[in-house]
Amino acid sequence: MTLAFVGKVFDGHEILGLGTVVVEGGEISRISRGEDIPPGAQLFKGDFIMPGMIDAHLHFFGVEEDNVMAWNLVSEVDAAIRSTRDMEILLRSGFTAVRDLGSKVGTRLSRLQRRGEILGPTVVASGYSLAITGGDDDPKELPLEMAQKLSYSFYCDSPHECRKAVRLAVRQGASVIKVYASGAFSQGGKIQPGFNVEELRTIVEESHRFGLRVASHAYGREALLTSITAGVDTVEHGLGLDEDVAEMMRERGICYVPTLATYEVPFEVSEPQAGKVREEMVRRHFTDDMRIAVTHGLKIALGTDYVGSRKRPHGRNYREAVLLSKYMGGIDVLRASTSVASECIGLNAGHLREGGSADLIVLRGDPSINSEDLAPQNVLYVVKSGKLYRGYGTINS
Ligand SMILES: [Zn+2]
Missing domain, CATH: 3.20.20.140 (Metal-dependent hydrolases)
Structure with missing residues (x-):
């Protein structure tokens, strides 16, 4: 299954702005600017997407x-x-x-x-x-x-x-x-x-x-x-x-x-x-x-x-x-x-990279402005090795 995550992207190093992170088969297959959802992908929206x-x-x-x-x-x-x-x-x-x-x-x-x-x-x-x-x-x-x-x-x-x-x-x-x-x-x-x-x-x-x-x-x-x-x-x-x-x-x-x-x-x-x-x-x-x-x-x-x-x-x-x-x-x-x-x-982790393992989180809020937004109640989704889990955040939409 193809998963697409849309929100403001932080790749572990820099803020990329509004973007789409596509996950397929345990890996990040694509990171692109704006909303760029592949056909048939399951879409998940949040305010902020970053490495776990x-x-x-x-x-x-x-x-x-x-x-x-x-x-x-x-x-x-x-x-x-x-x-x-x-x-x-x-x-x-x-x-x-x-x-x-x-x-x-x-x-x-x-x-x-x-x-x-x-x-x-x-x-x-x-x-x-x-x-x-x-x-x-x-x-x-x-x-x-x-x-x-x-x-x-x-x-x-x-x-x-x-x-x-x-x-x-x-x-x-x-x-x-x-x-x-x-x-x-x-x-x-x-x-x-x-x-x-x-x-x-x-x-x-x-x-x-x-x-x-x-x-x-x-x-x-x-x-x-x-x-x-x-x-x-x-x-x-x-x-x-x-x-x-x-x-x-x-x-x-x-x-x-x-x-x-x-x-x-x-x-x-x-x-x-x-x-x-x-x-x-x-x-x-x-x-x-x-x-x-x-x-x-x-x-x-x-x-x-x-x-x-x-x-x-x-x-x-x-x-x-x-x-x-x-x-x-x-x-x-x-x-x-x-x-x-x-x-x-000493891990190869902590970054979002095309071809890299998909360990990422989708948040409500913007932790680049307020670190409190990293609290569990703002974690909507967690992706670990490409598998999707619910976080403790309440999903409104
Ligand atoms: Zn200790």
Whole structure:
């Protein structure tokens, strides 16, 4: 069947104006100006047509709560059932690709989606993340053996163990490697260190040998410098970005995934001092970090760090675009949500091209003017690999 979509077209890079996107056999067969509907095609009209959005940083934790213990304790069965639901929600909210940076079920969701057995976006999955023993994602209330058994991370503590951990992730079917170059906000007044440069270098070398990119969770200058020196491909969160770090990232083409959306929601903080550190670093992230990232021309990608919990539910991932729009123009936000995100996670997606795979969305409103128009209630249709799905938007006509 031939499908024709008419509306204002954004191709992942530029606005083309009013146009028609024709989809046949899973591919975009034609993009033309104005209304140019092939005979016999089924016509769908909307205000705005663009590539499906991409979330470059999320987790399929399948839990309602936002704490490390819950993320570790959840059974694989519960995580799988809830995440399968989240996959469909993401797709119908306009996301046609996502990168899962550490979970119990990401590589399996990825495989089942590719095989067409479940509905959802393409998943670039890390499998288990790599972390140090006693790091922030290691629930220290539990005996170590139990924590490791339940974890969504491989704990590794030397170049040798870290090389092995990369291979274990490869064995799970990872298509990216996620590392913790630092902790988060748990250590009183300080950010806990993560891998040292020697361990990180080994991880990067081994990952690249397998053709996998490395995504590094980095809070603070030390972790940022260690990550960059070791040669990681994307910096996640990146709190504490400064001028020289940004310049090093730009020179090396390292992507920045600031995950602003996750900091909109208050975290459960057990130590008051950690709360103060968090508050100050987050305040700086929303001011200096973002200003520096934009002025240095970093490749900034949409990534929410949503986990599928009550406070960070999959389906509201467009929030990151809204937050980015405080620092970037509307078109740049759309690029960060499509072509730039795709480039950062190594997918051939995020653009509308003749002969290319048909992953696109049809919206009400104009998100190049107002990023809020990317909200699920404006998503009328989603096309994934050429197949048409209803979005959450109400169709009037
Ligand atoms: Zn994360």
